Amino acid sequence: MSTLTAPGTSARPVAVEISGTTPIHQIVAFGAMVTLLVLAPFVVYPVFLMKALCFALFACAFNLLVGYVGLLSFGHAAFLGCAGYASAHAAKVWGFAPESAIVFGTLVAAALGVVIGALTIRSRGIYFANITLAFAQMIFFFSLQAKFTGGEDGIQAVPRGTMFGVLDLRQTYTMYFVVLAVFLLGFLVVYRSIHSPFGQVLKAIRENEPRATSLGYQAERYKLIAFVLSATLAGTAGATKALVFQLASLTDVHWTMSGEVVLMTLLGGMGTVFGPVVGAFLVISLEHYLAQIGSWLTIVQGTIFIVCVLTFRRGVIGELGRLLKKPL
Amino acid sequence: MTIFGVPTQALFGQLLIGLINGAFYALLSLGLSVIFGLLNIINFAHGAQYMMGAFVAYFALQWTGLGYWPSLLLAPVVVGLFGIVLERTMLKRLYQLDHLYGLLLTFGVALMVQGVFRNQFGSSGLPYTAPAQLTGGYNLGFMFLPTYRAWVVVFSLVVCFATWYVIERTKLGAYLRAATENPTLVQAFGINVPRMITLTYGFGVALAALAGVLAAPIYQVNPLMGADLIIVVFAVVVIGGLGSIMGSIVTGFGLGVIEGFTKVFYPEASNTVIFVIMALVLLVRPAGLFGRAT
Numbered sequence: 363m364s365t366l367t368a369p370g371t372s373a374r375p376v377a378v379e380i381s382g383t384t385p386i387h388q389i390v391a392f393g394a395m396v397t398l399l400v401l402a403p404f405v406v407y408p409v410f411l412m413k414a415l416c417f418a419l420f421a422c423a424f425n426l427l428v429g430y431v432g433l434l435s436f437g438h439a440a441f442l443g444c445a446g447y448a449s450a451h452a453a454k455v456w457g458f459a460p461e462s463a464i465v466f467g468t469l470v471a472a473a474l475g476v477v478i479g480a481l482t483i484r485s486r487g488i489y490f491a492n493i494t495l496a497f498a499q500m501i502f503f504f505s506l507q508a509k510f511t512g513g514e515d516g517i518q519a520v521p522r523g524t525m526f527g528v529l530d531l532r533q534t535y536t537m538y539f540v541v542l543a544v545f546l547l548g549f550l551v552v553y554r555s556i557h558s559p560f561g562q563v564l565k566a567i568r569e570n571e572p573r574a575t576s577l578g579y580q581a582e583r584y585k586l587i588a589f590v591l592s593a594t595l596a597g598t599a600g601a602t603k604a605l606v607f608q609l610a611s612l613t614d615v616h617w618t619m620s621g622e623v624v625l626m627t628l629l630g631g632m633g634t635v636f637g638p639v640v641g642a643f644l645v646i647s648l649e650h651y652l653a654q655i656g657s658w659l660t661i662v663q664g665t666i667f668i669v670c671v672l673t674f675r676r677g678v679i680g681e682l683g684r685l686l687k688k689p690l
Numbered sequence: 691m692t693i694f695g696v697p698t699q700a701l702f703g704q705l706l707i708g709l710i711n712g713a714f715y716a717l718l719s720l721g722l723s724v725i726f727g728l729l730n731i732i733n734f735a736h737g738a739q740y741m742m743g744a745f746v747a748y749f750a751l752q753w754t755g756l757g758y759w760p761s762l763l764l765a766p767v768v769v770g771l772f773g774i775v776l777e778r779t780m781l782k783r784l785y786q787l788d789h790l791y792g793l794l795l796t797f798g799v800a801l802m803v804q805g806v807f808r809n810q811f812g813s814s815g816l817p818y819t820a821p822a823q824l825t826g827g828y829n830l831g832f833m834f835l836p837t838y839r840a841w842v843v844v845f846s847l848v849v850c851f852a853t854w855y856v857i858e859r860t861k862l863g864a865y866l867r868a869a870t871e872n873p874t875l876v877q878a879f880g881i882n883v884p885r886m887i888t889l890t891y892g893f894g895v896a897l898a899a900l901a902g903v904l905a906a907p908i909y910q911v912n913p914l915m916g917a918d919l920i921i922v923v924f925a926v927v928v929i930g931g932l933g934s935i936m937g938s939i940v941t942g943f944g945l946g947v948i949e950g951f952t953k954v955f956y957p958e959a960s961n962t963v964i965f966v967i968m969a970l971v972l973l974v975r976p977a978g979l980f981g982r983a984t
Contacts, residue, residue, distance in 0.1 A: 434790050481969055484976055488732045488789055489932065493972065496925040500965035507958060617921060621797060628794065660805035667798025671791050672780060 384557070387688045391636055399542055408538045409606070414646040415545040416603040421626040421638030422552045423595035428624075429633030430556055431588045432568035436491040436620050437498025438596050440478070443615030444501060445471040445597030450517040450610035451510055460523045460531055464544070464601040471597020472590060474501075479589035483582055495617060502615045516611030520604060537606060544602050548595050553635060555591060564588055625663060628670050631677025636690050640678050696954050702833040704950040710839055710908065712946020713846035714901050718923040719930060719938040720850055721897035724857070727870045727933040728890045731781070731792030736923070737916025738803040739895045742769045743902025744911045745807065748818055758821040758903075765903045766896035773895030777888050800917075807913035815910030842904050849900065850939045857935050866890065870933075925968045931981020941979060 402411055420442055428434050449467030452458040458466060482493045505511045512518070522531035531537045555561050566574040567581045575581050604610040613619065622645065630641020645663075652659045670677065676684060683690040692698065718736060725733045733739075746768050747761035756764065776799065784791045819825075820838040827836040857863035869876045869883050877883045902916070909915055926945050930937030945964050953960040971979060 434793075436793075481972055485972075488726075488730075488793060489928070491790065491793055492732060492924050492928055492932075493968070495921060496928060496965050496968050499921045499925070500962050500969075503961040503965075507961070621801070624794065624797075657805050657808045660801045661809070662805075664798045664800070664802030664805060667801065668780065668795060671795040671798065672783060675787075675791070 385688070387686070388635065388690065391690055395636065395639065396546065399545075403535060403538045408534050410646070410650060412538055412541045412606045413603070414643045415541050416599045416606065417623070417626065417646055418639040418642035419545045419548040419602075420596050420599035421623050421630065421642045422549055423592045423599065424623045425627045425632060425634075425638040426552050426555065426595070427588060427592040428627060429637075430561060430564045430568060431585055433486070433585065433589070434491045434624070435494040435589075435592075436617070436624065437478070437494035437496070437501075438592075438623050439615050439617060439619035440498035440501040441471040441474060441593040441596035442600035442603070442619060442623075443505060443610070443612075444474055445600035446604035446610035446614050447505065447511050447517065448597075449601035450520040450604040453523060453605065454517060454520045455510075459527070460525045460540075460605055463523075463605065464598065467601025467604065468594055468597045471600065472594040475590040475593025475597075476586075479586050479593065483586045483589055495620065498615070498617060498620055502612070502617070505612060505615045511610070511612075514612065516609055517604075518609055520608040520610065522605055522608060531605065541602055541606060544598060548598055549639070551591075551595065555588075556635070560584070560587075622663075625667060625670075627677075628675075629666060629677055631680030631683070631690075634677065634679040634683060634690055637677050637679035644678070694955075698832050701951075701954055704954045705947060706833070706835070706839060706843075706950075707953070708947040708950020709843045709943065710946070711949060712943035713843050714905060714919070714942075715923055715926045715946050716850050716939050716942025717846050717897055717901040717904075718920070719927045719942050720853055720935065721894040721901075722923065722927050723930075723933050723935055723938040724853070724897070725891055725894035726927075727935075728866065728887055729781070729785075729792070730789045731784075731796065732924070733891075733894065734793055734796040734920070735776075735799040735803065736796075736895075736898050737918075737920030738800040739769050739773065739898040740902040740905070740916040740919070741807065741911075741913060742772065742803065743899025744818070744906040744915060745811075745902075745913075746899065747903045747906050748816055748911045751818070758824075758907075761903050762900070766899045769899035769902075770892040770896035774888055774892040776895075777891040781891065782884075782888075800920075804913055804917060811913055813912070813914060815912040815915075818906040818911050820907035838907055842908070846901070846904065847943075849897070850942075853897070854935050854939060922964055925964050927978075929964075929968050929971050929978055931978025934978065934980040934982075937978060937980025 399411075399415070420438070423441075424435065424438050445467035447467075448470035449458075449463040452466045453460065453463040478494065478497050482490060482497065485493055506513060510517075522537060524530050525540060529536050529540060531540060556564075563574065563579050563584050566577075566579070567584055571581050600614060603614070626641035626645045627638045628641070629644055630639065631637025648662065649659060652662060674681070679690050718740060722733055722736055725731065725736075743765040746765035747758070750756040750761045750764055751758075780795060780799075781792060784795060824838040824841050827834055828840075829835075855863075857866060865876065865881055866886065869881070869886055873883050898916075905915065926941055927938065929945065930941035945967065948967070949960055949963055952963045959966070975981075
């Protein structure tokens with residue numbers, strides 16, 4: 363089967379919770395995460411945190427697909443980047459308010475998700491990874507050539523504006539808490555989707571698709587919904603990121619970005635709730651500190667990939683969850 | 691003289707460029723297909739290994755004075771050995787797991803190798819000249835044909851069909867195809883399947899390195915020369931059908947030519963045409979043009 367959890371070596375979370383109530387340790391972990399993120403900007407450089415939060419949401423969206431449906435998309439940058447372009451264009455050229463720009467970017471990513479999803483969802487495993495990658499590359503070339511994206515320059519000097527007419531986003535702290543709110547909203551959407559009957563069906567499809575089909579679930583439809591949901595949330599991350607950095611550029615649509623989100627999720631723990639968040643913060647910190655030594659970054663990233671795949675397939679949070687005997 | 695309002699000179703010029711690109715698509719996707727057939731992994735490091743092939747040729751010339759012709763043999767051997775070590779030490783451990791881990795591992799290897807080369811040699815290309823026997827060209831009347839480019843097309847055609855012949859028409863190839871179908875059973879017949887897997891990976895990697903040497907005089911030697919190319923080749927492989935030998939060769943050359951013609955008639959789409967074709971093929975034949983439905 364095309365799941366990323368291995369037979370025998372069982373890289374799977376320890377227990378499967380069926381009940382409707384949220385386990386207490388997850389509430390505690392969530393509370394800890396929120397507390398940390400609320401206090402963090404007073405200690406750490408807020409722009410760095412905002413970047414990490416955008417990527418954390420991106421990784422959560424990606425994880426929804428890879429961790430719970432077992433589909434590894436190697437083209438998720440397409441959604442991040444397109445939504446970024448859409449929201450930047452809307453805010454700068456059409457003068458949209460920031461909230462509308464983010465919603466617009468998200469909707470564009472959702473629409474793109476429907477198109478690409480409909481074309482790719484029938485394939486699985488390696489084919490799926492390959493095909494999503496190729497589609498993302500198509501989007502990259504489109505972004506490179508289209509007029510409104512500004513080619514190599516990207517869309518620069520995107521106004522942050524005033525959210526809901528009251529929140530002045532030019533203030534760094536205001537912007538930070540808006541980004542935090544967007545992230546938490548996205549995080550909860552993912553959490554809710556995973557821990558709903560819908561999420562159970564996704565997991566069933568991941569484990570054994572023919573069986574799920576024989577039980578009467580239309581596997582392709584479920585997978586497509588998950589794909590679109592994942593694309594949409596990746597779009598939210600991209601749209602928000604464009605406002606934070608006041609820039610939408612080719613970096614966000616390039617395939618290296620798709621690789622980066624895979625790295626974040628793998629390092630944090632595929633198929634865990636908090637893993638992608640931790641992974642995103644780790645990878646972004648790494649980039650932050652290695653930025654001075656240039657091309658060493660890709661060497662380090664490559665090494666982490668290799669080490670994770672060979673010895674550390676559960677990721678940081680997956681291993682932690684195993685030690686605590688609780689799925690995180 | 692013009693055809694469809696395009697000067698023949700330009701038309702045949704682009705056709706030749708298309709054939710050259712097609713030759714590289716075919717060689718690279720052939721290697722990917724051979725590897726995929728037996729190992730069931732997509733070798734993401736293929737682009738990096740293609741680049742390594744070009745660099746081995748460059749080093750051979752710079753350090754030992756070995757020219758193009760010895761490199762044509764040396765580079766595939768050296769990089770193929772690198773592939774064999776990679777398979778023995780790392781990939782081997784992943785066969786029990788989901789095949790996607792193989793993709794992730796080779797992706798990591800690609801990042802690392804490209805990073806190391808970029809660290810040492812920067813991102814600008816290093817020149818590598820074609821051997822004296824292959825410089826110059828022929829004036830065919832309707833176009834000018836550089837000898838080296840003609841050589842690349844002919845030589846890669848020969849390599850592709852030799853590979854096809856070995857896999858489809860010889861006993862060794864029969865073992866290989868049998869092991870692709872059912873490795874356990876083939877092993878039960880006393881054939882050393884793990885060794886065959888190792889050698890197959892080495893061979894696929896060697897093909898990439900060979901393409902790298904062929905490309906060195908045309909595109910220069912650059913640490914990132916394989917990084918973007920490989921994604922186009924992935925699309926070519928999807929169109930041809932993963933694991934299909936003939937499919938790789940035919941779609942490789944075919945798509946190169948189509949891309950070349952797109953440059954003449956609608957240049958804006960030349961980068962995306964292969965991906966558009968991929969989308970269309972997926973709609974009609976999800977397993978690819980030459981692939982078998984799974």
